[in-house]
Amino acid sequence: xxxxxxxxxxxxxxxxxxxxxxxxxxxxxxxxxxxxxxxxxxxxxxxxxxxxxxxxxxxxxxxxxxxxxxxxxxxxxxxxxxxxxxxxxxxxxxxxxxxxxxxxxxxxxxxxxxxxxxxxxxxxxxxxxxxxxxxxxxxxxxxxxxxxxxxxxxxxxxxxxxxxxxxxxxxxxxxxxxxxxxxxxxxxxxxxxxxxxxxxxxxxxxxxxxxxxxxxxxxxxxxxxxxxxxxxxxxxxxxxxxxxxxxxxxxxxxxxxxxxxxxxxxxxxxxxxx
Numbered sequence: 001x002x003x004x005x006x007x008x009x010x011x012x013x014x015x016x017x018x019x020x021x022x023x024x025x026x027x028x029x030x031x032x033x034x035x036x037x038x039x040x041x042x043x044x045x046x047x048x049x050x051x052x053x054x055x056x057x058x059x060x061x062x063x064x065x066x067x068x069x070x071x072x073x074x075x076x077x078x079x080x081x082x083x084x085x086x087x088x089x090x091x092x093x094x095x096x097x098x099x100x101x102x103x104x105x106x107x108x109x110x111x112x113x114x115x116x117x118x119x120x121x122x123x124x125x126x127x128x129x130x131x132x133x134x135x136x137x138x139x140x141x142x143x144x145x146x147x148x149x150x151x152x153x154x155x156x157x158x159x160x161x162x163x164x165x166x167x168x169x170x171x172x173x174x175x176x177x178x179x180x181x182x183x184x185x186x187x188x189x190x191x192x193x194x195x196x197x198x199x200x201x202x203x204x205x206x207x208x209x210x211x212x213x214x215x216x217x218x219x220x221x222x223x224x225x226x227x228x229x230x231x232x233x234x235x236x237x238x239x240x241x242x243x244x245x246x247x248x249x250x251x252x253x254x255x256x257x258x259x260x261x262x263x264x265x266x267x268x269x270x271x272x273x274x
Contacts, residue, residue, distance in 0.1 A: 011139070013101045014094045015132040017113050017121035025053040026064065028080035036074040039066050044124050045110045048083055060119055062086045063110055086112070094120055098136040102128065141224065148199040149191055151207055159190040165205040166198055174198070197225055 025047045026035045035046065044067040051058035062085040068074075075081075084090065092101060092111040101111060105125050113121035127133075156162040163171055177193045194202070200221045208214040 011136045016127040016130045017123040025049045030079045032074040036069040165202040
């Protein structure tokens with residue numbers, strides 16, 4: 001698991017952020033209708049500065065949400081009336097992991113990136129469709145599947161033990177896939193041929209059987225499967241829907257990883273005592 005923590009430390013939020021010199025800004029005195037009309041690129045949020053909007057050294061005082069005016073006219077008010085003043089909830093370290101942003105992005109959809117020299121960038125919910133986010137999620141799903149496999153190996157020494165947890169149809173499919181590779185003289189580890197859903201079922205019926213986390217584990221992993229499959233089948237779904245799904249997927253993944261880690265430690269203690 002340490003390898004995956006290191007992976008995510010390398011996938012920083014700076015990789016998906018807009019740098020400071022590319023900010024599109026407004027001032028507190030600007031008119032909301034005028035700013036909404038000029039927002040042709042449909043930025044969800046605009047930084048608010050004191051001074052000239054094009055001056056990259058102008059002090060940032062907050063942010064205004066512009067997505068409220070994508071489908072409704074902006075009220076005839078100054079930006080200051082809707083200003084979210086700069087505060088710590090709007091900040092994130094430039095070297096924080098992408099996951100650190102994602103896990104709370106549905107509730108905190110905009111953050112300024114801060115470094116020693118001050119604000120150096122910004123990131124918002126709509127940045128979650130960028131390629132580094134896919135890498136982060138792929139790493140997290142892969143890390144979870146490896147943790148699930150490790151847990152199965154801890155409690156089942158033989159294929160025959162964990163295979164009994166699967167339905168006859170799944171067992172036939174598994175045997176067919178293994179047989180094809182054996183025929184081609186491939187090196188076969190039977191557990192590698194199980195799918196994500198198979199590992200879930202095996203763990204439900206063995207490691208998590210009778211444990212209080214069982215239902216939570218099952219529902220979380222099912223959500224992961226459904227959301228992952230939906231993203232694979234519908235890659236061009238509206239970005240707002242994808243952004244929400246990414247937050248849901250990451251929340252389910254991090255919870256399940258924690259439950260798996262707990263089960264691994266509990267099972268290791270049981271093995272030592274027996």
